[in-house]
Each structure stands twice: as C-alpha cells, then as structure tokens.
Amino acid sequence: MEKDCELRLGPPERSPKLDVIVVGAGLSGLVSAYRLLEKEPSLRIRVLEASNSVGGSLQQNTQGEIGAKWFEKSQTHIYQLLQHLGVPMQQRSLVGSTLRRCWELDQSVSSNLAKYELQRYINELELKTAFFKPGRFSYLDCPNTLLEFDSARLLNALTQGLQRADILLSRQAKAIYHYKDYIEVHDSVQNIHTTDALILAIPLNALQQINISPTVPLEWRKMLNNARPGVRKMMTSFIASYRDGHWRNGGYSGSFLKYDPLIVGCEYRPTVYTGLMLHNDGMESLVRSMTLNALAQHFGEEMKVPHTYSQYTFELSSLQHLPLTTPWNRIIWSSSAAASTCYRGFLGGAVQSGLRASLNALLVVRPQVVTWTDVADIHCQNCPNIRDIGALKLWLSALNLYNVGYYALYASSVFLALQFAYKKFG
Structure with a gap:
C-alpha cells in the first residue's frame, strides 16, 4: 500500500462510538441501514443526509412521482424489496398507439438512420460502461412491461424499520478521518461522529466535496479525476397537472423528445404530464419556462399555464468507473452509480448496492450473523453477464x-x- 494511504491507530474517541454510519439517505443508503437492523437489531446506526428529506431522487407530491421512477420485473432486487415491504405495484398504463408521438428524431428525412444510430449508441454503452444494463426493451418504442409504485409508501416502510436508528437531515459529511480502529466523521454543523464502519451511499462525484484523511488509494484517485467534469451536469425532473389533456386533444400521446436542450416528457395521468431536462449547473430557474415553452410549440399554448407544477433537481451521477465493490478497510461504498453490478444507475442497482454494503458492514461489526443467504441476495439475477468484448x-x-x-x-x-x-x- 502507498505510504500516504497507510492507516494508523486513532486517538481516544471524542464521542460515543457507533457501529455503522451511513452517509446518504437515498434509496441505497436507506436499504443498507434497514437490512443492517433487520439482521442485527442491536446495532447502533446513524444516517447523515445533506438535504432536508430522505429518498434521494425519489420525490413525490399530490400529483404523483416527480420524474416518475418505473422499472421492469427483471430488476429483481427492487421488485423483491417492494414485495417484502408490502408496497403494491401495478403495470404502467399506456396511451393508445393510434396517437402520435412528438419526437424531433422523427421529423428529419434521415430519422430512421438516426434512430438506428441511437439504438447502437445504447448498445455501445452496454459494451463499454461496466455493468450498465438499461433493460430488455428498445428505448425507441414504448414498453408495456413497466411497473410503477408509490415511492412515498416505500420510503415510509423503510423509515418505519429504522426507528432505532438516528436519521439526521441537513447534515452533510464534510470530513472523514480513517483510522485502523475506527472512523471519525465531521458534519456541516461541526459535530463529530465516530463509528466502526462507514457506508458512503453517494455517487463518486459527491466524494469531491468531502475531505478524506489519509488520502484515498491511487486507484480511487484516478476514478475521482475521471469523474470530475468541467461543468456540473444536472437533471431536473418535473410534473405538471392541467385541467385537460391538451396533448391528447391535439392528437398526441404525450411522448415528447427534444435534444437541444435534452427534454423528455410523457403522459403520467390523463391530465398530468411528467418529464425531465438535462442542463448545466445554475440553470434550474430556467427549466420551467424552457420545458413548458417547448411543449406548447407542439401541444398548444395551454401547456404554458399548468394548474400545478413541481420540479426537483439533482446532479447526474458519474458512471465512468468500475463499480466500487471492495471496501477500503472500514469505508464501504454503496449507491447505484458507485457500487452496483447490475442495472447500474437504476432502482434495481440502488437496492443491490445497498444490500452489498450492509453485508460488508456486518463483516466488520457482526461477522457471526452473516449467512450464505445474505451473500446470495446480492448476486445479479435476470441480468446478463459481462462478456469479453473483442x-x-x-x-x-x-x-x-x-x-x-x-x-x-x-x-x-x-x-x-x-x-x-x-x-x-x-
């Protein structure tokens, strides 16, 4: 091991030591904490979340999911979790195929060649991006196998199972001091937490905002450099309700695609529209006007004046590295983008990485409770294996x-x- 990465024994703890600290209360972090307490209720667990709510990109209001999260049954880990927690799922209802979609991709003379190239690019991502599996359907057609669920109900079920854990909101991890015998975490309100094991349930690019001592190993530093973009890319999900389905009145299904800027939208309910926009950091205040104006050009001026409108912005996670599945002494990686080995970046990947992180944490703090079933639970199911590509x-x-x-x-x-x-x- 490199000299600057060597760990030393820490000074006497300045605060009562916990068993596990989880940084990040997104789906992956909550699953990690939930599984830990499910396996060993006596564990002392604390969750630090930088925002003022749990759930990460799972956000909901009275109209529905903001940036609706749907999945296929082949994403076994999220499917089994919802079944285990008693969260009902239902097949996504589709708009009639007789209605037109509104894609810029369909409007050029060479649209068929462009769509063929888009599908090839998705296939290229599967080949070159480690463990990225977008699903078993064509993104150019509307799949009829998608399942939807109530994310608020899922988050409530997880937090109910975490009543013995401390969940601290608006507590961003600012510094991590990694010793041989424990870990010290400093948060944004100057509090210090000590723990036997630390789960980082955050994407790799979020690590750039945390000071880690000693320096992370060389391979991690290379990944961090690759994950450091020139301009932060953000994704804003939105949901808007109307008094009528104006897109249907114009003969459209609501399926919308514009690529400069990238705006994707679809019908969520007969009078509710949802979608997302990709943009640079700092443009959040422009998203509403840009998306509604783009929709109004095709679906009518009524789209500019929704009855209700909500949006939620988050930074795009870096996927330009191999999944971080091996702990660094007491530091354990989680999150769909950072550590999943199947359906990476998707809901299934978030649950799988959370289960693996809890297993690795148990091997540090309670190895005697780990069984072969726990190991089997994190294996990729219904997910094609990575092949050697020429x-x-x-x-x-x-x-x-x-x-x-x-x-x-x-x-x-x-x-x-x-x-x-x-x-x-x-």
Whole structure:
C-alpha cells in the first residue's frame, strides 16, 4: 500500500462510538441501514443526509412521482424489496398507439438512420460502461412491461424499520478521518461522529466535496479525476397537472423528445404530464419556462399555464468507473452509480448496492450473523453477464453510422450532380 494511504491507530474517541454510519439517505443508503437492523437489531446506526428529506431522487407530491421512477420485473432486487415491504405495484398504463408521438428524431428525412444510430449508441454503452444494463426493451418504442409504485409508501416502510436508528437531515459529511480502529466523521454543523464502519451511499462525484484523511488509494484517485467534469451536469425532473389533456386533444400521446436542450416528457395521468431536462449547473430557474415553452410549440399554448407544477433537481451521477465493490478497510461504498453490478444507475442497482454494503458492514461489526443467504441476495439475477468484448466489436460499436451514411449520401449526390452537369453542358 502507498505510504500516504497507510492507516494508523486513532486517538481516544471524542464521542460515543457507533457501529455503522451511513452517509446518504437515498434509496441505497436507506436499504443498507434497514437490512443492517433487520439482521442485527442491536446495532447502533446513524444516517447523515445533506438535504432536508430522505429518498434521494425519489420525490413525490399530490400529483404523483416527480420524474416518475418505473422499472421492469427483471430488476429483481427492487421488485423483491417492494414485495417484502408490502408496497403494491401495478403495470404502467399506456396511451393508445393510434396517437402520435412528438419526437424531433422523427421529423428529419434521415430519422430512421438516426434512430438506428441511437439504438447502437445504447448498445455501445452496454459494451463499454461496466455493468450498465438499461433493460430488455428498445428505448425507441414504448414498453408495456413497466411497473410503477408509490415511492412515498416505500420510503415510509423503510423509515418505519429504522426507528432505532438516528436519521439526521441537513447534515452533510464534510470530513472523514480513517483510522485502523475506527472512523471519525465531521458534519456541516461541526459535530463529530465516530463509528466502526462507514457506508458512503453517494455517487463518486459527491466524494469531491468531502475531505478524506489519509488520502484515498491511487486507484480511487484516478476514478475521482475521471469523474470530475468541467461543468456540473444536472437533471431536473418535473410534473405538471392541467385541467385537460391538451396533448391528447391535439392528437398526441404525450411522448415528447427534444435534444437541444435534452427534454423528455410523457403522459403520467390523463391530465398530468411528467418529464425531465438535462442542463448545466445554475440553470434550474430556467427549466420551467424552457420545458413548458417547448411543449406548447407542439401541444398548444395551454401547456404554458399548468394548474400545478413541481420540479426537483439533482446532479447526474458519474458512471465512468468500475463499480466500487471492495471496501477500503472500514469505508464501504454503496449507491447505484458507485457500487452496483447490475442495472447500474437504476432502482434495481440502488437496492443491490445497498444490500452489498450492509453485508460488508456486518463483516466488520457482526461477522457471526452473516449467512450464505445474505451473500446470495446480492448476486445479479435476470441480468446478463459481462462478456469479453473483442477490439473489433468495440470499434464497430463506436462507429457513427449516421454520420457515415449521411455524408456518404451527400457526397454521392454532389458527385452525381456534377457528373450530370458535365455530360449535359460539356
């Protein structure tokens, strides 16, 4: 191990030592804490959450889910968790196929080639991004296998099971001091927490806001450098209710896609519309006007004046690294983006990474309660295995056939026109 990463014994603890601290109260962090107490109720657990609510990107209001989170049954870990907690699921109702969708991708002459290239790009992500599995359906069609659920009910069930744990909101972890015998966490209100094991249920790019001593190992530093973007990319989910389904009145299903800026939308309920917008940091205040104006261009001016409107913004998680599945002494990674090995970045990945983190924490604080069933629970189920990919296949996956085809057609047209002109006019 590198000299600057070596751990030393810590000074006498300045606060009562906990068994486990979980940083991040998103789905992954809550699942970690829930499973720990389910396996060993005597554990002393504390959850530190930087925001003023639990759930991470799972947000809900009276209209429904903000940025509705749907999934397929093949995402076994989230499916089994909902069954275990008694949270009902129902198949997503689809808008009639006779109605038109509104995609910029459909409006160009070369739309079929562009859509083919988009599907190839998704396949390229599967090949090159470790453990990224977007699902077993085409993103160019509306799948009829999606399940929806009440996220507030899920979060309530998890927090009910965490009544013996301390959940501290508006407490951002600012510094972590990692010793051989324990870990010390300093939060944003100057409190100090000590623990035997620490679960970081946050994406890798969020680690840049935390001072860790001693320095993380070299491989982690390389990942951090790769995850450090020039401009922070944000995703804002929105939900808007109307007095009527104006998109249906215009003959549209509500399926909407605009790519500059990237805006994706769909019908959530007959009079409720939901979607998301990708943008740079600092543009949150512009999202409402930009999305509603874009929708109004196609669905009518009524889209500019929703009856109710809500939005929620979060930073895009970095996926440009291998999943962090091996703990660094007492520090354990969780979160769908950072540590999942199947359906990474999705709900299924969040639950799977949370289960693995709880298992690794138990191996530190209560190894005697770990069983083979716990190990089996974190395995990828209904998720294709990663295959060895040849260099030729990787190169072909990255070849932009849309540009190649477009410019080849353009060059051929120019050549034929010149040839025709030469023959006619000599």
